[in-house]
Amino acid sequence: MRKKGNKSSFLSLFCGCGGFDLGFIQAGFKSVGAFDIDPVAVETHRLNLDCGAVVQDLRSEWDFLSALGGTDVVIAGTPCQGFSTAGKRRFDDPRNHLLIIAGEIALRIKPKIFIAENVRGVISGQHKQYWERLDALFRSNGYKTRDLLLNSEQIGLAQTRKRMVKVAWATLKEWKPIDFMKTGRDLKDALDNIENAPNHEIRLLHPKSELAVIAKKIKPGQKLSNVRGGPRSVHTWDIPEVYGEITNSERRVLEIVLRLRRRLRLRPIGDADPVLALDITKEMGRSSRREIASLLRKGYIRRMEHRYDLTNAFNGKFRRLRWDKPSPTVDTRFTNPRYFLHPDEIRGFTIREAARIQGFPDSFLFTGKEKDQCCLIGNAVPPPLGKWLAESVKRLL
Numbered sequence: 505m506r507k508k509g510n511k512s513s514f515l516s517l518f519c520g521c522g523g524f525d526l527g528f529i530q531a532g533f534k535s536v537g538a539f540d541i542d543p544v545a546v547e548t549h550r551l552n553l554d555c556g557a558v559v560q561d562l563r564s565e566w567d568f569l570s571a572l573g574g575t576d577v578v579i580a581g582t583p584c585q586g587f588s589t590a591g592k593r594r595f596d597d598p599r600n601h602l603l604i605i606a607g608e609i610a611l612r613i614k615p616k617i618f619i620a621e622n623v624r625g626v627i628s629g630q631h632k633q634y635w636e637r638l639d640a641l642f643r644s645n646g647y648k649t650r651d652l653l654l655n656s657e658q659i660g661l662a663q664t665r666k667r668m669v670k671v672a673w674a675t676l677k678e679w680k681p682i683d684f685m686k687t688g689r690d691l692k693d694a695l696d697n698i699e700n701a702p703n704h705e706i707r708l709l710h711p712k713s714e715l716a717v718i719a720k721k722i723k724p725g726q727k728l729s730n731v732r733g734g735p736r737s738v739h740t741w742d743i744p745e746v747y748g749e750i751t752n753s754e755r756r757v758l759e760i761v762l763r764l765r766r767r768l769r770l771r772p773i774g775d776a777d778p779v780l781a782l783d784i785t786k787e788m789g790r791s792s793r794r795e796i797a798s799l800l801r802k803g804y805i806r807r808m809e810h811r812y813d814l815t816n817a818f819n820g821k822f823r824r825l826r827w828d829k830p831s832p833t834v835d836t837r838f839t840n841p842r843y844f845l846h847p848d849e850i851r852g853f854t855i856r857e858a859a860r861i862q863g864f865p866d867s868f869l870f871t872g873k874e875k876d877q878c879c880l881i882g883n884a885v886p887p888p889l890g891k892w893l894a895e896s897v898k899r900l901l
């Protein structure tokens with residue numbers, strides 16, 4: 505264990521590349537350890553932060569605990585994939601149990617404060633049982649707890665990322681978080697003066713590639729989506745160079761299917777459902793048999809028993825960001841142009857752009873494969889959010 509000076513100490517479980525940890529260090533805390541199962545994350549952590557991060561499977565290897573008594577704060581950013589509404593969201597995803605494991609590890613150390621961070625989906629549906637179990641675990645051990653729903657914009661970031669945080673504390677004091685620092689910024693501020701920053705290798709899409717043809721059709725604030733109408737959606741049939749030519753009456757059928765699959769949905773949940781040919785015909789005011797047969801051949805729609813649906817629903821693909829707005833959540837695919845496009849260039853974002861939006865300083869370096877780097881950044885707690893939390897809990901110590 506590291507020797508502690510006068511500074512308050514913190515231990516990081518599921519530390520990833522160290523976004524949360526960097527915030528604590530910036531707020532004047534001293535690290536006594538950082539653990540993660542992923543060697544790539546630990547390598548990046550060690551490259552940037554003097555915490556001696558260690559590769560460790562926290563499901564089973566708890567030997568390190570004996571050296572850590574007296575630690576002031578334990579922070580835990582456990583995996584969110586099983587809770588995220590962007591994924592399959594399986595209740596029994598084994599990663600969900602890591603939230604409880606984080607609490608059990610912390611309670612062996614008995615810190616004054618414990619902080620868990622996760623996606624908003626952790627408090628919705630039956631998944632909230634994990635969050636409630638974590639709460640009960642701390643309360644039954646004499647801690648007080650408080651949940652916060654935080655939006656990164658409130659911390660002054662150019663990002664609309666929303667996250668749940670649980671703070672558990674075992675001091676006699678009452679606690680409330682400090683005021684939010686600033687109002688949010690826009691993308692232009694976040695990416696200002698980035699040209700010579702490290703990890704900023706711009707890769708324009710090949711002008712003749714399919715991706716570039718699609719990207720050119722999508723304006724700032726728009727995305728490729730067959731799920732919704734309106735000015736913010738570009739449909740696959742608006743890009744015949746890639747998805748194939750259609751006639752005006754075929755376009756009408758596609759637009760009818762787009763509308764009806766939501767309006768006449770069969771299930772109370774889910775995005776939309778396939779529609780009957782009869783309903784399409786009613787909307788057309790005449791038989792739509794010819795168009796349906798042609799669209800089936802061209803691959804725009806598919807048959808599902810007696811119903812028809814769009815072959816590609818595409819929601820939230822090729823989302824082109826705007827300079828004058830904050831970015832949506834930086835996730836693990838943020839540098840993939842199939843998901844996010846630069847506001848005015850035919851390309852996706854660079855690693856440095858993703859890191860800037862997450863609030864990492866340019867001195868924080870990422871090595872290894874670009875895909876891994878993007879995962880580390882997308883999974884991280886934005887360092888300014890970590891700093892704000894660290895400053896908020898300091899008064900309890």
Ligand SMILES: C[S@@+](CC[C@H](N)C(=O)[O-])C[C@H]1O[C@@H](n2cnc3c(N)ncnc32)[C@H](O)[C@@H]1O
Binds near residue numbers: 518523563584
């Ligand atoms: C959401 S990320 C943490 C991000 C980190 N808090 C930050 O701010 O950069 C979750 C981390 O849990 C790690 N993890 C998953 N299973 C683990 C296990 N069994 N033991 C230790 N770490 C694990 C992953 O490798 C990943 O880095």
